[in-house]
Amino acid sequence: DIQMTQSPSSLSASVGDRVTITCRASLSISTYLNWYQQTPGKAPKLLIYGASTLQSGVPSRFSGSGSGTDFTLTFSSLQPEDFATYFCQQSYSSPFTFGQGTKLEI
Amino acid sequence: QVQLQESGPGLVKPSETLSLTCTVSGDAFSKYYWTWIRQPPGRGLEWIGYVYHTGSTNYNPSLKSRLTLSVDPSSNQFSLNLSSVTAADTAVYYCARVVFGESSKNWFDPWGQGALVTVSS
Secondary structure, X not given: OOOEEEEOOEEEOOOOOOEEEEEEEOOOOOOOEEEEEEOOOOOOEEEEEXXXXXXXXXXXXXXXEEEOXXXXXXXXXXXXXXXXXXXXXXXXXXXXXXOOOEEEEO | XXXXXXXXXXXXXXXXXXXXXXXXXOOOHHHOEEEEEEEOOOOOOEEEEEEOXXXXXXXXXXXXXXXXXXXXXXXXXXXXXXXXXXXXXXXXXXXXXXXXXXXXXXXXXXXXXXXXXXXXX
16 A cells, blocks of 8 residues: 655644645655645545645645655645645555645644 | 535444445436545544446455445445444544546545444444
8 A cells, every 4th residue: 555644743833824744655656646624523625636736616825746755735824714634645546545634733 | 516425323333234325416426436435533534445336346455355335326325334343443434526537536525524433332
């Protein structure tokens, strides 16, 4: 199975900050990488697919980049509603695996 | 827009079979693959498997020996059966639509609200 490792596991930040979280795959997955946001008690919501394509309706302050084994999710200016947990997920090969999550806290 | 809703018992006894159904509304059921993902309390996400309207499946090998995914296109529903459950199977179970893009890239969107299933005697 492809292992997905996110860093950091948690991060404290403030509204307006520029923040980057990372995701590393145990082998090259090209751009078969998705990002999801999960708020407490809710289902995950798709933010970015194909490493860098923003899902329809997702604010442009979110951006994704990377290819191969190293990927990043960047927030250009944190908003109060962005404080949540973020998961990366590879769709390169089955079984499709997720990172352990990064909790973004105030 | 498509909506998904999980349903099924919230409590299952150890060694018994966990059964959930996902009802899909507002979309062409037969155009997509449909998937299950679970999340133990306070932990990360685990992909369980997916099913197509033809009945074709792809299972996570870690669950394959206990898992059956099935589909009822006439009712816009797909189901999960997980046998011989233990406390380790306690989780929120989500159903979701699988969207395929270029070069077979795929992603899960949208998700159902989730159903907590507790395994306990």
